[in-house]
Amino acid sequence: MNKLVRVVAVAALTLALALVGACPAAAQTDNRVTVAVLNFDMSNVRQWWSWHWDVSADMSGLVSEALVGKGNFRVLERSQIQSILAEQDFGHSGRVDESQAVEIGRLLGARLLIFGTITAFDYASTGGIQIFGVGLSGSKAVTELSGRIVDALTGEILGSVTGYGEESGTTFSLNTYRGLSFASREFQNSTVGKSVQQAVDSFASAAAGKINEVAANLAAEAQRPELTGVVAAIIDAGVVINIGSSAGVRVGQRMEVYRLTFIPGLMDPVRVPVGTMRIISVDPNASIGQMESEAAVQVGDLVSSK
Numbered sequence: 346m347n348k349l350v351r352v353v354a355v356a357a358l359t360l361a362l363a364l365v366g367a368c369p370a371a372a373q374t375d376n377r378v379t380v381a382v383l384n385f386d387m388s389n390v391r392q393w394w395s396w397h398w399d400v401s402a403d404m405s406g407l408v409s410e411a412l413v414g415k416g417n418f419r420v421l422e423r424s425q426i427q428s429i430l431a432e433q434d435f436g437h438s439g440r441v442d443e444s445q446a447v448e449i450g451r452l453l454g455a456r457l458l459i460f461g462t463i464t465a466f467d468y469a470s471t472g473g474i475q476i477f478g479v480g481l482s483g484s485k486a487v488t489e490l491s492g493r494i495v496d497a498l499t500g501e502i503l504g505s506v507t508g509y510g511e512e513s514g515t516t517f518s519l520n521t522y523r524g525l526s527f528a529s530r531e532f533q534n535s536t537v538g539k540s541v542q543q544a545v546d547s548f549a550s551a552a553a554g555k556i557n558e559v560a561a562n563l564a565a566e567a568q569r570p571e572l573t574g575v576v577a578a579i580i581d582a583g584v585v586i587n588i589g590s591s592a593g594v595r596v597g598q599r600m601e602v603y604r605l606t607f608i609p610g611l612m613d614p615v616r617v618p619v620g621t622m623r624i625i626s627v628d629p630n631a632s633i634g635q636m637e638s639e640a641a642v643q644v645g646d647l648v649s650s651k
Contacts, residue, residue, distance in 0.1 A: 378560040381421040381455035382409045383441055385490070387463040396523050402427075403527035404463060404490070407541070411549035416557040421455055429453055443495050443502065450497020456563070457503070457556060458495045461548075465489035468537050471513070485513045486537040488544035494555050499599070504555040508548025510540040569593065572650035574632075576602070576642060583635040584622055586648050591629045598624045600634060600648045619646055 385404045405423065412420045429452055430441070441449060446458050471483035490508040495501065514536040525532040532538040574588035584602075588594055600622050605614035620640030626633040636642060 375419065376564075378418045378457055378556065378563060379421055379453075379455045380412065380418050380457045380459065380556055381426055381450075381453050382412070382423070382459045382461065383426065383449070385461040385463050385492075387466065390463050390466045393468050394519070394522060400463065400466060400527075404541070404545070405461060407527060407545045408459070408461065408490075408549055408552070411545050412553055412556075415549065415553035416560065418457075418556050418560050421453060426453060443493065443500065446495045446497050446500045453497075456497055457559065458497050459492050459552060460495060461490060461492035463489070464491050466541075468519075470519075483513070483515055484536045485511070486535075486540040487511050488537075488540040490544050490548045492548065492552065494552065494559070496559075503559055506548060506551035506555060508544040508546070508551065510543025510545075510547070512536045512539040512543070514539075569650070572600075572648075574600075574648045576644050576646040576648065577631065578644060579642060580633075583625060583633045584642055586632050586634065587630070588648075589628045589630045589632045594624060594627050594632045594650075596624055596627050598650065599637075600624065600650055602636070602640065602642060602646050602648050604643070604646050622648070 382405045384401045385408075387401050387404075390400070402423075409420050409423055412418075430449070433452055441460070443460055446460075450456065450458055465487050466489075467485075467487045469485055471485050488508075488510045492506050493502050494504045494506070496503055522532065522535065522537060525535075527533075527538070527541065533542065570593075572588060572592055572594060574586045574592070576584055577587045578585040586594075586600070594600075602619040602622055604617045604619055606617045607614045619642055621637045622634035623637055624632050624634045634648075
């Protein structure tokens with residue numbers, strides 16, 4: 346009987362230790378920056394194919410896949426993006442732009458958005474030969490991508506990236522591509538497919554470098570202590586606050602402006618948002634910021650970095 350008790354006790358202890366070890370991992374929060382790749386704009390691309398081909402969505406899908414695992418960030422699934430934007434009637438014309446970044450970012454839960462453009466997607470025959478009575482033609486394909494990485498919180502363009510691919514080879518005919526998807530092996534092994542993959546790979550590598558840089562800056566920003574100050578003066582150049590570089594204020598930093606207002610019946614004042622300012626000049630003990638919206642700032646208003 347004692348032996349059975351000991352066995353049960355050991356089993357219970359083993360289970361408890363396993364649960365303790367598992368809990369921290371399960372409870373961990375994913376604090377990585379979330380990135381969403383939106384449909385690429387291809388409005389200026391010459392359509393050399395006569396069948397339906399959703400090049401815009403396929404290209405953004407390839408870029409999303411190429412970004413996965415390239416750094417300390419999460420890539421939002423394409424199906425999730427399409428579903429949410431369709432529900433909100435975004436991009437019903439097939440296009441979205443940076444002016445919608447803040448709202449789209451809020452809907453998707455993404456901090457960074459990639460707005461891409463297909464600047465070239467060309468295919469052309471370069472000559473023909475006969476092999477055993479079968480006509481083969483030489484071909485050349487060029488794919489060129491450009492994109493902007495936008496902060497969905499502020500709408501600011503954080504960087505621009507490009508990607509380029511060029512491939513020459515032979516193919517049976519233009520109709521070889523009819524009915525092929527970008528994900529098919531036949532397409533990937535084709536002249537066009539290889540040019541697309543080259544462009545996607547170079548674009549994704551450049552984008553990942555920018556995203557990792559932004560993610561590192563955001564992580565460092567989150568670790569910095571909150572900076573608080575007071576609006577000391579309002580001048581033609583902007584709003585003067587009483588903290589500067591000696592306190593850690595930096596050019597380009599955004600500060601929240603708010604006003605403490607006493608409300609009858611409440612013991613403590615209420616923090617009323619006034620607006621957001623961007624720091625444009627820093628001295629050791631003072632800084633100048635410009636408001637990012639029309640706001641009635643007053644001397645004595647408080648500012649905070651968070």
